[in-house]
Amino acid sequence: MALSGIQIYKLLPQTNCKDCGFPTCLAFAMKLAAKQAELDKCPHVSEEARAQLAESAAPPVRLVTISADGREVKAGNEIVLFRHEKTFYNPCGLFIRLYDDEPLDEVKARAEEAAAYSVDYVGRSLTIDGFAVQATGAGEQFAAAVEAILSVAKLPLILIADDPAVMSKGLEAAAGTKPLICGATPDNWQGFAELAKTHDAPMAIRADSLSALAALTEKIKEAGVQDIVLDPGVRDLRSSLALNTLIRRMALKKTFRPLGYPIISFPEECVEDEGLVPIAAVQAIAKYGGFIVLDRFSPATIYPLLVLRSNIYTDPQKPIQVLPGIYEINAPQADSPVMVTTNFSITYFSVANEVDSSGLPGWLLVADAEGMSVLTAWAAGKFDAEKIAKTVKSTGIADKVAHRKVIIPGHVAVLLGELEEELPGWEIKVGPREAVDLPAYLKAGAWQ
């Protein structure tokens, strides 16, 4: 059971030395109890106390990692039920399932296509995370499919087979990687647990009820396998939502260790209508899938899922920002326009993309507005005349252009007078309110 803050405090040195970064041992103890700090931050805790605290300090959802060729997918270590409470740390992995009974050339082609897919989203490159390889027959066939996939895309794998002997062949073919072994049930788990220990790989287990699942995790732990992934076994939208939520609640709110593991989800198996697959996948991303296996790769489906995942696993307390400074668009020259905006990623990319796609050259000055959009930053006093003037001066744009004109967003036209005082010698031009109108504004030459 988890210890309370006071119980943890009694095990700490109680010297209030602050070496942990907290003002008192009690403050540190409270953070430990809330799973918002790590015990290692206190260098003075005794070995005896450390042993007592270890169980309490362990994350409520165990971190499980699979990997291949330096690329990792981590699931678990989450400490809140809702992202607005704090943040979700480890984005769920999105995997495409390939079957071993397809011609190997076809398997390779599918793997190559999915692995090559990448979405550029607010400065991040979003991709799928790996492949799930489904066994349908003999071990040799399974191994051939695993080898074929790894020959064209060295990404983390989930190996799915009902028979430990078949799984063993797949694991041999995946040597050098750390895949997730998927297929254990209450009837056959021993063989899979042996494989998990031999190959130092995590294993996923499926059972028909949560109590059976919890009992199975305990047995597997006793057998020496610590990294476990849960498959609640249900295959419909409503039940998966209910059980995934229950598992996460039990792990976080009750610190119920037997269910404190990441979950694997199979969205396609939860719906009969193919058109509902994206809905099932969205549910799995939002409600608590750690490893998500999709049966088909299609850019039209995967794009919104990648973006959704990116949004859900972004810290809501930290706006996505770009670095302040000068950004050159379409090879600007000394006579190109100078525009200014804030460092909120979406604002930056809205403006930059509009100018870029217009084909017109320009200098984009990005002010440090603490990651806020133009109007929000202005209202918060983070994008005022002083800040804009400082950006113009500190970036050295005056050395790059022959003119002295700077275009400010139409939303902050009210800063015109103040800015003229802050930037003597510069002519302040009020641009359009919306980024989408920038190309027309620039083409009309109104800033010159």
Ligand code: SF4
């Ligand atoms: S480092 Fe340890 S002893 Fe020092 S204040 Fe933090 S918890 Fe207390």
